[in-house]
Amino acid sequence: MGLRQSLTTEQSLDTNLTAEDKALFKHAKNIQQILKGVKTVAMVGLSNKPERPSNFVASYLLSEGYNVIPVNPRADEILGQKSYPDLKSIPVPIDVVDIFRAPAACDAIVDEVIEVGAKAVWLQLGVINRNAANAALDAGLTVVMDACMKIEHGRYNGSLHLVGMNTGIISARRAKVGLG
Amino acid sequence: MSNKKDFGFETKMLHAGHIPDAVTGARAVPIYQTTSYVFDSPDKAAQLFELKQYGNIYTRINNPTTAVFEERMAALENGTGALATASGMAAQFTTLMTLLRPGDEVVASSHLYGGTYTQLEHTMKQLHVKVHFVDPTDIKNWQAAINNKTKALYGETIGNPKGSILDIEKVGALAASHSIPLIIDSTFASPYLCRPLDHGANIVVHSATKFIGGHGNSIGGVIVADGKFDFTNYPSIADPTASYHNLKFFETFGEYGFLMKARTVTLRDTGACISPFNAFLLIQGLETLSLRMDRHVKNALAVATFLKEHPQVAWVNYAGLPDNPFHDLAKKYVPKGPGAVFSFGLKKGSGDVREKGKKFIESLDLFSHLANIGDARSLVIHPASTTHQQLSNAELEKAGVGPELIRLSVGLETIEDLLWDLDKALQQSNL
Numbered sequence A: 001m002g003l004r005q006s007l008t009t010e011q012s013l014d015t016n017l018t019a020e021d022k023a024l025f026k027h028a029k030n031i032q033q034i035l036k037g038v039k040t041v042a043m044v045g046l047s048n049k050p051e052r053p054s055n056f057v058a059s060y061l062l063s064e065g066y067n068v069i070p071v072n073p074r075a076d077e078i079l080g081q082k083s084y085p086d087l088k089s090i091p092v093p094i095d096v097v098d099i100f101r102a103p104a105a106c107d108a109i110v111d112e113v114i115e116v117g118a119k120a121v122w123l124q125l126g127v128i129n130r131n132a133a134n135a136a137l138d139a140g141l142t143v144v145m146d147a148c149m150k151i152e153h154g155r156y157n158g159s160l161h162l163v164g165m166n167t168g169i170i171s172a173r174r175a176k177v178g179l180g
Numbered sequence B: 001m002s003n004k005k006d007f008g009f010e011t012k013m014l015h016a017g018h019i020p021d022a023v024t025g026a027r028a029v030p031i032y033q034t035t036s037y038v039f040d041s042p043d044k045a046a047q048l049f050e051l052k053q054y055g056n057i058y059t060r061i062n063n064p065t066t067a068v069f070e071e072r073m074a075a076l077e078n079g080t081g082a083l084a085t086a087s088g089m090a091a092q093f094t095t096l097m098t099l100l101r102p103g104d105e106v107v108a109s110s111h112l113y114g115g116t117y118t119q120l121e122h123t124m125k126q127l128h129v130k131v132h133f134v135d136p137t138d139i140k141n142w143q144a145a146i147n148n149k150t151k152a153l154y155g156e157t158i159g160n161p162k163g164s165i166l167d168i169e170k171v172g173a174l175a176a177s178h179s180i181p182l183i184i185d186s187t188f189a190s191p192y193l194c195r196p197l198d199h200g201a202n203i204v205v206h207s208a209t210k211f212i213g214g215h216g217n218s219i220g221g222v223i224v225a226d227g228k229f230d231f232t233n234y235p236s237i238a239d240p241t242a243s244y245h246n247l248k249f250f251e252t253f254g255e256y257g258f259l260m261k262a263r264t265v266t267l268r269d270t271g272a273c274i275s276p277f278n279a280f281l282l283i284q285g286l287e288t289l290s291l292r293m294d295r296h297v298k299n300a301l302a303v304a305t306f307l308k309e310h311p312q313v314a315w316v317n318y319a320g321l322p323d324n325p326f327h328d329l330a331k332k333y334v335p336k337g338p339g340a341v342f343s344f345g346l347k348k349g350s351g352d353v354r355e356k357g358k359k360f361i362e363s364l365d366l367f368s369h370l371a372n373i374g375d376a377r378s379l380v381i382h383p384a385s386t387t388h389q390q391l392s393n394a395e396l397e398k399a400g401v402g403p404e405l406i407r408l409s410v411g412l413e414t415i416e417d418l419l420w421d422l423d424k425a426l427q428q429s430n431l
């Protein structure tokens, strides 16, 4: 799960957010803080269908050593992990909630995130709800919006680079052994 | 933790895509001359094959040396990512194979490299893709050729053979208004002279064989995507892909959707991958790209100006000359100079001008007579006695390459020596 400590980028090629939004909700420091600092990720809207993007992300995060807790009322178990109907039913502390739901559903979900005391909330790529994101900010949470946990993790551990993508990372320092 | 700004072009040229090696500390980019990579575990291998992890699988799909070339090109073109291919032709073909389905149509500029024209006209026809060629200089021609089957627009930054400059912003706006991507071949410009994605193109392709490699030693190509095009209603990228358990590339990979499909479906299945050693040589080329291009355009302008004044020369087609019809577009899209490849016409004397062309070529000592462009050395070709020799004079005129046409790719030699060589050959061929 190690990330390249010294490397950061402010670059995001995504077009959906304004520069102001990006400074708030797609900040490299926040992204790295979450990726490095968390262990338990609750995924709201995680699908049990293997071809769905959420399933891709969950399977990636599991193989990178995170605890993934599915939140999906229509499933008992996803990728071998017990699924819960909502955040409140999860019996262990949650570090970050990754939301794979329609933007309109996010206000209620963020209220729940605040209630269960998670430290961070992450709205997946394409999930944009400024009202919900601002509510989480006001409650003191670290917030990321319109970004993919798998892509961002890949950006900083070097694997996104291996498929030719522009990570925006420039550094003349020696990389760390393994993932640093 | 630095709040780093965007780095400059030259910095990216030298650093983007490569961090000094973790194990050895090697500063230069290592050449990973390997076909394949040992998997950590069967589970990790399965993750890789299902695209649930990004990583090395097999060099037909990706390679760590090639990845440096790809990320560097993406950074230089201000793109979201890149895919390297065996050649420029393969870059174009991979792009079209990824985007198009049988029955789709393309509208393309008629000012294209001859090989590209053949690929679009004949090979695409075999795949049931119809390409409409239009005079690119009037946007109305593009507009008129678009219909509900049109799935891409295609042009060159600096077009063959007339050196015309494409109004990328106009064509890009038209493409956007029809929700279709604009593909630009920017081989003649290189990312140093023009970055089409900044002007509204969605995909850039290059023959890296030319200025990117810069030394005439490696064939290669590259595709760069902007990551901004919305493929939501574009079936080939949005719809489920049968060979990956119905994965939807756009939904799953977002801004990387097109490139991931190009790599893991098209390149995997058509096999036109680049060799890691060629990727290494192209990286070496990129590290001096700005310096070479500055000199290329400086020499090209000096040669064009000299020829323009020469009594044995009928005309010069270089958009860098102030009286050229494309000079204003050149100032906008290639402000540092419109490349180093252009054509000029020998003055028709009393004899056969085709023979005069041959004699001119034979009289040169520094310009290499060959079919390529973008070498550090100066190159020359006379189409009427080589690539187009089977055509009659009338057919040549119709194709826009008359029997008097000479094409130059101006290199980095001492300018006085180049002018000396041209002057001498012009005198000697004055039959």
Ligand SMILES: Cc1ncc(COP(=O)(O)O)c(C=O)c1O
Binding pocket: B087, B088, B089, B090, B113, B115, B116, B156, B185, B187, B188, B206, B207, B208, B209, B219, B220, B221, B372, B373
């Ligand atoms: C403008 C242009 N595009 C594409 C190509 C094809 O590239 P390659 O020879 O690398 O396949 C060429 C090569 O001559 C070219 O000049």
